[in-house]
Amino acid sequence: MGWETPLMRASVDALIPGPGLRVLNVGFGLGIFDKMVAATQPAAHHVIEAHPDVLAFIASGPLAKSIAVHAGTWRDQIPLLIASGIQFDAIYFDTYAEYYDDLADFHRAAAQLLAPGGRYSWxxxxxxxxxxxxxxxxxxxxADAEALGLNVEWTRMEMAPLGDATWHGVRRNYFSLDHYWLPVAIKPAVEVAAAKESRRPVKAE
Ligand SMILES: C[S@@+](CC[C@H](N)C(=O)[O-])C[C@H]1O[C@@H](n2cnc3c(N)ncnc32)[C@H](O)[C@@H]1O
Known part of the structure; x- marks a missing residue:
């Protein structure tokens, strides 16, 4: 959906401050987010995508050579990534039409796959x-992300009215707010914990 472009722009900017990062996106869709990711010159760019038509769209598009595609549902693909030991500096999740429980489960996956200091948004x-x-x-x-040790920051973005034409051909209007809350969950850097530990006073015997 083209109206999501400013939201994808803000999400990429919040997650990926510069080149050379390892990025995972779940849900390619039109590739709006992933085209912006590619422009940041990531060190690695992974995508999980389940729909055969979207997979064909990726394969015939300009990103086919630069992204590592994990074809299948994220519930099938995430355990494989975790088992491989790979870590990411930035993770984004936008599958649409799933339930809150799915997002809560994905929070757990993101907390495991993020490198220390890494950033995650949905x-x-x-x-x-x-x-x-x-x-x-x-x-x-x-609350769910914080319970996993992630620190969540929210940024409010004002939205122009979308209008009825936005939803022509779409099953239902799924966004009718005049604002969007952009979440960024940050995994604390191990160094911070280690530094705090080293400053703890040594107990006298
Ligand atoms: C709303 S679109 C993503 C839009 C994308 N952020 C963009 O910038 O164009 C959702 C995508 O998630 C994919 N998807 C939905 N459920 C999925 C699942 N369980 N696992 C993997 N991909 C899924 C859909 O096939 C679709 O391509």
């Missing part, structure tokens, strides 16, 4: 036809 579309519901999802997602 499309915060839960309850996005009503500001109160969207705020409730925000609080729940925030």
């Amino acid at each position: 499309f915060h579309g839960g309850g996005a036809s009503n500001a109160l519901f969207n705020d409730v999802y925000k609080r729940i997602a925030d």
Whole structure:
């Protein structure tokens, strides 16, 4: 969906401050997010995508050679990535049409796959036809990510009205707010914990 372009732009900017990072995106869609990732010159660019048509679209597109595609659902692919020992500096999750429990499960996967100091974001579309519901999802997602040791920062973005034409040919209008809350969950750097530990006073015998 083209209207999501500013949200993808802000998400890439918040997750990927410079070149040379290891990036994982779950859900290629139109490739808006991934084209922006490719422009940051990542050290590694991985994509998990399940839909055969989207996989064919990737294979015939300009990113086919530069991204590592993991074909299948993230529930099938994530355990393989975790078992491989790979780590990422930036992870994004935008699968649409899944339930909150799926996002909560993905939080756990992201916490495992992030390198220390790494950043993780997701499309915060839960309850996005009503500001109160969207705020409730925000609080729940925030608490769940924090419980995994991730520090979540939220940035409010103002949105122009989308208008009815945006939703022509789409099963349902899934976003009707005048703002978007962009989450960035940061895994603390090990060095910080180690530094704190080294400053602890030594107990007298
Ligand atoms: C809303 S689109 C992503 C849009 C993308 N952020 C962009 O910038 O164009 C959602 C994508 O997630 C994929 N998807 C949905 N469920 C999935 C799952 N369980 N595992 C992997 N991919 C999934 C869909 O096939 C679709 O390509």
